[in-house]
Amino acid sequence: MAETMPNSILYTAFARVPIHFERGEGVRLYTSEGEEYLDFAAGIAVNSLGHSHPHLVEALKNQAEKLWHVSNLYESPQQESLGRRLCENSFADRVFFTNSGSESMECAFKTARRWHHDNGAPERVDIITFEGAFHGRTLAAISAGGSEKYMMGFGPKVGGFEQVPFGDHEALKAAIGPTTAAILIEPVQGEGGIRPVPHQCLRGLRELCDEHGLFLIYDEVQCGIGRTGKMFAHQWVDGAEPDIMAIAKGIGGGFPVGACLASERAASAMTPGSHGTTYGGNPLAMAVGNAVLDVILEDGFLEQVQQRAIFMKQRLAQLADSHSDLLEGVRGDGLMQGLKCKVTNTDVVAAFRDHHLLTVPAGDNVVRLIPPLTLTEEDIQEAVDKMDTALTEMKSAG
Ligand SMILES: *Cc1c(COP(=O)(O)O)cnc(C)c1O
Numbered sequence: 001m002a003e004t005m006p007n008s009i010l011y012t013a014f015a016r017v018p019i020h021f022e023r024g025e026g027v028r029l030y031t032s033e034g035e036e037y038l039d040f041a042a043g044i045a046v047n048s049l050g051h052s053h054p055h056l057v058e059a060l061k062n063q064a065e066k067l068w069h070v071s072n073l074y075e076s077p078q079q080e081s082l083g084r085r086l087c088e089n090s091f092a093d094r095v096f097f098t099n100s101g102s103e104s105m106e107c108a109f110k111t112a113r114r115w116h117h118d119n120g121a122p123e124r125v126d127i128i129t130f131e132g133a134f135h136g137r138t139l140a141a142i143s144a145g146g147s148e149k150y151m152m153g154f155g156p157k158v159g160g161f162e163q164v165p166f167g168d169h170e171a172l173k174a175a176i177g178p179t180t181a182a183i184l185i186e187p188v189q190g191e192g193g194i195r196p197v198p199h200q201c202l203r204g205l206r207e208l209c210d211e212h213g214l215f216l217i218y219d220e221v222q223c224g225i226g227r228t229g230k231m232f233a234h235q236w237v238d239g240a241e242p243d244i245m246a247i248a249k250g251i252g253g254g255f256p257v258g259a260c261l262a263s264e265r266a267a268s269a270m271t272p273g274s275h276g277t278t279y280g281g282n283p284l285a286m287a288v289g290n291a292v293l294d295v296i297l298e299d300g301f302l303e304q305v306q307q308r309a310i311f312m313k314q315r316l317a318q319l320a321d322s323h324s325d326l327l328e329g330v331r332g333d334g335l336m337q338g339l340k341c342k343v344t345n346t347d348v349v350a351a352f353r354d355h356h357l358l359t360v361p362a363g364d365n366v367v368r369l370i371p372p373l374t375l376t377e378e379d380i381q382e383a384v385d386k387m388d389t390a391l392t393e394m395k396s397a398g
Contacts, residue, residue: 019031024039024051026051026053026375035356037358038357038358038379038382040358040370041358042372044360045190045227045249046249046252047253047254048226049295049374050374050375053374056255059287059291062287063078063286064284066283068282068284069282069284072276076281079095079281079286082095082290085290089231089232091263092245094261094264095260096259096275097258097277097280097285098260098277099258099277099280099282101249101258102136102138103277104260105135105219105221107246107260107275108184108217108246108262109140110275111266111269111270112127112182112243113125114269114270115265115268115269118268123179124180124181125159125160126181127161127162127183128162128163128183129144129163130189131146131163131164132189132192132363133146133184133185133219134189134191135219135221139154140158140161144161146163162175166192173208176212180212182243183208183214183215183216184218185197185219186218186219187202187223190221190222193340193365193366194337194368196331196333203238203239205240206240206241215244216241217245218242218244218246219245220233221248221258222250222370224251225292226301226305227334228335229303229305229306229309230334231302232247244262244266246261247259250292250373251292252285253291255285255289257288258280308335311377311380312337316369323391325342325395326341326342326343327339327340327341328340336369337370338368339366340364345365348390351390351394352390354390355387357383
């Protein structure tokens, strides 16, 4: 393992592990010393097709030789193409491209508020969210998440965001009032500890929004783009389509891309001048996004993700059983699984890393497993073997 950089000039906002990755291939990463790691973190659910996927590399290289940037003052066939494909595969009619999840969320907030403003209810600005949610790190996004840990020291909470406890229907109903604009939820909570929202609850939210004239906003920044075995996680549920949805992470496969998707109605108030972005929808980003969709929309790809997910879940359940002194259980959807720990989750992540398996801690003392969607059963078995060894060592170390 490399030395910690003693004179780093970077903000100390990240507690960085002293490993220097130099290159990646598929599910594997290699350090500058040539050590190999199995990557079940995938850049926090970003490298959806693994590292250095040949189709993505080619798409980026081709676009790089043609055009990098033109600004959103001109028409963009690249945005039209990716936008059309996202809409064809979702509830949406309109797309606004961004560079990150937080920016996609911002666009979602503004879309919801602006519609009410332009349709006779300018007082409807409040967005109801759920405890344990994570929506990004801008001031509005930390206020939407509502976690004290992320808001501490950054001044007053941005107005218009109210959290209710996860799964508390009565609190949710009580929170809806004449100033409510929308309800926002991650169909599978990522950062909060891989907590899937029960299907009937998503349907219930849809009904509640219809009843009160609210927008239903989904944050599928982490759980979208094939992660659960469907293009979008909420598509497992009938009758639970949102009006607005934020995506990012997996759609870029490692290139910074995000988007806010919306129904025609929801997007209708976002008229010229209402919103903007310099880089959002950049041709390089669009080329990579289109290449990611080429692969994910290929016949059989999502079915393969579903099969791998079943295999992974079975193996993890066995692992949790045989290490019931350290693990409480497994939860999650598709290739977005969490190991709920009885010992400190960050110790488990470190123990896995010592065995060259990368995972990510999440809230509620969970270890997150969010590997590239392209992995094989052999990769899963190898990862589970590493976990088994690491947990056995942890146990004997007491
Ligand atoms: C990562 C994440 C975000 C924020 O995305 P950034 O690209 O870091 O701004 C928002 N919502 C969810 C669910 C996420 O996982």
